[in-house]
Each structure stands twice: as structure tokens, then as C-alpha cells.
Amino acid sequence: MGVRRSFRFLLRPTARQAAALAACLEDHRQLYNAALEHRRTAYAKAGVTVGYGEQSGELKHIRGDDPDGQGRWSFSSQQATLRRLDNAFAAFFRRVRDGRTPGFPRFKGQGRFDTVQWPKDGDGCRWDSQPAHPTATYVRLQGIGHVRVHQHRAVKGRVKTIAVKREGRRWYVVLSCDDVPAQPLPATGAVAGIDLGVASLVTTSGGEHVANPRHLAATAERLARAQRDLARKKRGSRRRRKAVARVAAAHAKVRRQRLDGAHKAALALVRAYDMIAHEDLRIAGMTRSASGTIEAPGRNVAAKAGLNRSILDAGWGVFLTILAYKAESAGRELIAVNPANTSRTCARCGHCAKDNRLTQAEFRCVACGHAAHADVNAAANILRAGLALRQASEAA
Numbered sequence: 090m091g092v093r094r095s096f097r098f099l100l101r102p103t104a105r106q107a108a109a110l111a112a113c114l115e116d117h118r119q120l121y122n123a124a125l126e127h128r129r130t131a132y133a134k135a136g137v138t139v140g141y142g143e144q145s146g147e148l149k150h151i152r153g154d155d156p157d158g159q160g161r162w163s164f165s166s167q168q169a170t171l172r173r174l175d176n177a178f179a180a181f182f183r184r185v186r187d188g189r190t191p192g193f194p195r196f197k198g199q200g201r202f203d204t205v206q207w208p209k210d211g212d213g214c215r216w217d218s219q220p221a222h223p224t225a226t227y228v229r230l231q232g233i234g235h236v237r238v239h240q241h242r243a244v245k246g247r248v249k250t251i252a253v254k255r256e257g258r259r260w261y262v263v264l265s266c267d268d269v270p271a272q273p274l275p276a277t278g279a280v281a282g283i284d285l286g287v288a289s290l291v292t293t294s295g296g297e298h299v300a301n302p303r304h305l306a307a308t309a310e311r312l313a314r315a316q317r318d319l320a321r322k323k324r325g326s327r328r329r330r331k332a333v334a335r336v337a338a339a340h341a342k343v344r345r346q347r348l349d350g351a352h353k354a355a356l357a358l359v360r361a362y363d364m365i366a367h368e369d370l371r372i373a374g375m376t377r378s379a380s381g382t383i384e385a386p387g388r389n390v391a392a393k394a395g396l397n398r399s400i401l402d403a404g405w406g407v408f409l410t411i412l413a414y415k416a417e418s419a420g421r422e423l424i425a426v427n428p429a430n431t432s433r434t435c436a437r438c439g440h441c442a443k444d445n446r447l448t449q450a451e452f453r454c455v456a457c458g459h460a461a462h463a464d465v466n467a468a469a470n471i472l473r474a475g476l477a478l479r480q481a482s483e484a485a
């Protein structure tokens with residue numbers, strides 16, 4: 090039995106290829122915006138809903154009318170971009186149905202569109218396009234050529250989709266592979282609950298704290314400064330363009346550091362535990378307010394609020410995604426639990442009170458006197474909830 094997994098490598102395009110990659114991204118951005126405009130006007134003027142099928146049907150004409158522009162790129166990659174818009178609309182209507190007031194899908198400004206996808210290896214793209222080359226790996230992309238890949242590890246399974254992503258000045262290729270052989274790890278007999286936080290990325294019910302990667306806080310601080318600096322620059326000015334580039338580079342660095350830290354933390358957890366219980370972020374997201382959670386104001390709040398906080402927030406989703414991949418591959422069990430009350434319930438006696446939480450770091454039960462690090466106490470509650478869910482599903 091195989092699993093799905095993605096592999097990401099740095100690209101080493103020539104100057105000419107880098108220019109072609111930028112043009113490819115720009116044309117896909119324009120296509121996205123044009124398709125969005127089409128949907129908006131059709132709806133505003135005639136009350137007509139335009140769907141993916143209709144827009145995809147027009148691609149042939151768009152390409153035919155612009156052979157040196159849109160016509161250069163892969164038909165399938167353009168369909169993928171139209172499907173991406175379709176997904177944005179589907180998400181929009183889903184939120185409307187849920188009674189929320191989401192923002193209408195937006196036009197993508199320059200620098201706000203950074204990925205092009207080829208949905209099928211061999212269709213307008215080819216992974217390992219020069220297999221006979223003795224030392225280097227290449228990926229061929231229609232309209233761009235054979236681009237050299239810095240392949241720092243082996244690719245396993247069958248390459249399904251290929252995507253190119255721009256991060257600051259760097260280009261990456263992301264392969265999504267099917268049928269990657271799972272590599273089950275031997276059972277350890279140990280289980281853990283994990284609490285996700287800001288001071289520590291992960292705290293386990295056993296009392297281990299896994300910090301966010303070194304330097305991440307410093308990079309986040311640099312990003313915040315770059316963004317403040319950008320806000321002061323005049324629109325359309327040369328200095329503003331430079332400031333935009335600095336923000337993009339800092340963003341990219343934060344992402345790289347976060348990814349690196351998430352991989353290391355997730356690997357350590359799946360090696361050590363047969364079952365890992367964590368907070369269900371989809372539920373947690375609704376109860377977390379800007380100043381912390383509703384149930385425990387101030388919890389998980391970085392000393393520097395605002396941007397730093399949002400950067401670390403976003404890191405939890407990335408971390409859990411990576412953890413899920415690694416757990417599946419290693420044959421480990423991952424259980425998401427409702428995070429309600431996990432931070433103010435006593436892990437020893439079950440007494441639930443706001444007063445149990447003295448400070449952000451300290452938990453002291455007003456009923457039984459149990460004292461613990463607040464995150465360790467929360468992780469223990471998460472573990473108990475996870476074990477209860479597992480027992481319930483085994484009994485069913």
C-alpha cells in the first residue's frame with residue numbers, strides 16, 4: 090500500500106529560463122484575472138453564473154488569438170489555473186451557505202500569484218526529462234525548456250502532478266507523487282497528546298517542549314519591519330518596488346525555516362509514538378481570538394502580537410499537514426480532538442475552571458492543587474480525549 094507525498098526541490102534556471110518562468114507565471118495570473126472578470130461581469134450584467142466548463146471551453150480561442158502569449162504555455166496548466174479560480178468560487182459559495190460573509194474572490198495583483206501547476210506528468214511537462222545526464226536532474230516545462238533541478242534527495246512513487254512556485258527570487262518545483270511506499274516504523278508502545286503553541290511549537294503530554302526553529306523569531310521580526318517600511322513607501326515608486334522585494338524575500342525565508350522546523354518536529358514525534366492526539370485546528374480556529382482563545386484569553390499569544398502571531402499561527406497548519414503525511418507513511422495513528430476546555434481543565438481531577446490558569450505558563454487546579462506547565466496540562470487533556478475517541482471508534 091502506497092501513500093501520497095510531495096517532494097520539493099530548488100530549481101536552477103538559466104537567466105533566459107528564469108525570464109520565461111516569470112512570463113509563464115504572469116500569463117497565468119492574467120488568465121486568472123480575466124476569467125474572474127468574466128465571471129463578475131456575467132453575473133453583474135446578466136445574472137448569469139459562468140462555470141469552469143464554459144471557461145475551459147474558451148481556452149482554445151484565447152490560445153489561438155495569442156500564439157506568442159497565452160498560446161506558448163501548456164493547455165493543461167491553464168486549465169489548472171481556471172480550476173483554481175473555480176475552487177475559490179466554490180469556497181466562497183460554501184462560506185455564504187454557512188451564513189458567513191466571506192470576501193468575494195479577488196484579482197491577483199503582481200506578486201500575488203506564485204504557482205503554476207501541470208496536473209499530469211508528461212502533459213506539457215516532464216519530470217527527469219534528461220535521464221541519461223550523468224550528474225544533473227532536469228524538469229522540462231512547455232515554453233520554458235529543460236530546467237536544472239537541485240535534487241537533494243530521491244523521489245519515490247509515481248510523479249502525478251508538477252508545480253512551479255516562486256518564492257522571492259527563488260524558484261521551486263513541487264512534485265506530488267502517488268504510491269509512495271509506506272515505511273512502517275516498529276511499535277513503541279507509547280502514546281502522546283500534543284499542544285500547539287507559540288513559545289513552543291509543540292508541547293507533549295510527557296512534558297517535552299519542541300521549540301520553533303532557531304532564528305524564526307528573528308526572521309519574523311525582520312519581516313514585520315520590512316512590512317512597516319513598505320507601508321511608508323509611495324505607490325508606484327522605485328523604492329516601493331525594492332521594499333516589496335524585501336518583504337517577499339523575508340516571507341520566503343520564514344516559510345523555509347518553518348517548513349524545516351516542522352519536518353524535524355514531526356519526524357521526532359512519529360518515531361517516538363504509536364498514537365498522537367492533537368487539537369482539531371478547524372475547530373480551534375473558530376474559538377481563537379486576536380488576544381488568545383475565548384476560553385483562556387492570552388493563551389498562545391506571542392509577546393509581540395500581530396504579525397508575529399499570525400506567522401506562527403499559520404505554522405500550525407503546515408506542521409499538522411506534515412505530521413499527517415509522516416504518520417501515514419510510518420503507519421502511526423493521528424487523532425484530532427475538539428480543543429474546547431483543554432487549557433482550563435485539570436488533567437488530574439477533571440475540574441474545569443478559568444481560575445485554574447494563573448498565568449500563560451502556569452496551571453494550578455483550584456480543586457485538587459495539581460500544578461503543571463499549562464501547555465503540558467493541556468496536552469495531557471488532549472491525549473485523554475484522543476484515547477477516548479479511539480476507544481469509542483473501536484467499540485462502534
Ligand SMILES: [Zn+2]
Pocket residue numbers: 435436437438439440454455456457458459
Ligand atoms: Zn484538579
